[in-house]
Amino acid sequence: MQGAKSAVDRQLPIGDEIFLDHVGHFVRDPEAASRALARAGFAPTPVSVQVNPDPADGAPQLTGTGNVTAMFSHGYIEVLFKTADTPLGRELNSRLARHGGVHLAAFAVADAAAAHRRLAAQGFRVQPLREMQRPVDTGGAAGTAAFTLARLAPGEMPEGRIQILTHRTESMVWQPRWLSHPNGARALTGIVLAVADPDEAAGRFARFTGRAATTTSLGRTLELDRGRVDLVSADAFAQMLPEIPVPSLPFAGAYGIRVRSLAALEEVLRRAALTTRRRERDLLAIFPAELGQGAWLFTE
DSSP, rough: OOOOOOOOOOSSOOOTTOOOEEEEEEOOOOOHHHHHHHHTOOOOOOOEEEEEOOOTTEEEEEEEEEEEEOOOOOOOEEEEEEEESSSSHHHHHHHHHHHHHHEEEEEEOOOHHHHHHHHHHHTTTBBOOOOEEEOOOOSOOOEEEEEEHHHHHOSSTTSSEEEEESSOOHHSSOOOGGSOTTTOEEEEEEEEEEESHHHHHHHHHHHSSOOOOEEEEEEEEEEEEOOOOEEEEEHHHHHTTTTOOOOOSEEEEEEEEEEHHHHHHHHHHTTTOOOOOOSSSSEEOOOOOOBOEEOOOOOO
């Protein structure tokens, strides 16, 4: 993965911008996954259980998932686990039955409601617009992180839970105390998806993001206002990352993170006994087993 667009030096989009906001690992054991993130040099946040306000009385209802995150100056990693037998909880289990690892890519926009209307106009089957929230540890008074989510109907994007959101509480989500990581992580830069037909997938992602796809030597790429999506065949993925077996297609097999120093990162990963390989422009590191199948692609 080459460097993604990074000229936008702010956390959230404005106007009609669209950012790759976060990627999500689906796991069975959140505590083990949190320890794995820490071992790789990230500073994970405490476990949080996600809720929706009840439409009738506003009382919190379990969505079915909880999370742990690793927050960056631009974007973040999310680790999701099941908390209740709800549609979201069952979806997480069905994805885990295929393999543990990344099954979510979320794209941030300034107006999720407008994006929801655009997706419907583009021919996607959409779910109702949802207002979601989760409790946040602020180090003091209790806080709440709030989001508006535009989600598609199941099956519309077979690559996983591919969604658009608008953040309502930037200061709650990106607290300064969580932005410093021993491995020097600073930004989420992109995601690599192995798919059966890169051209077909590129057409869907172009409709989904509102950004055109371009052809590369290995497949198709969508450059966003911040971040990128690379769509490659299974053969091209094996050529790029022979260390990572493709369990089935589609497969979100890798994502990119920009760090302060690859040399400093390499020392952190060496102490963690993680498998790494220097490539021409980045450093590959295979996920610890607790985070599923796949790899990080670190760049300076």
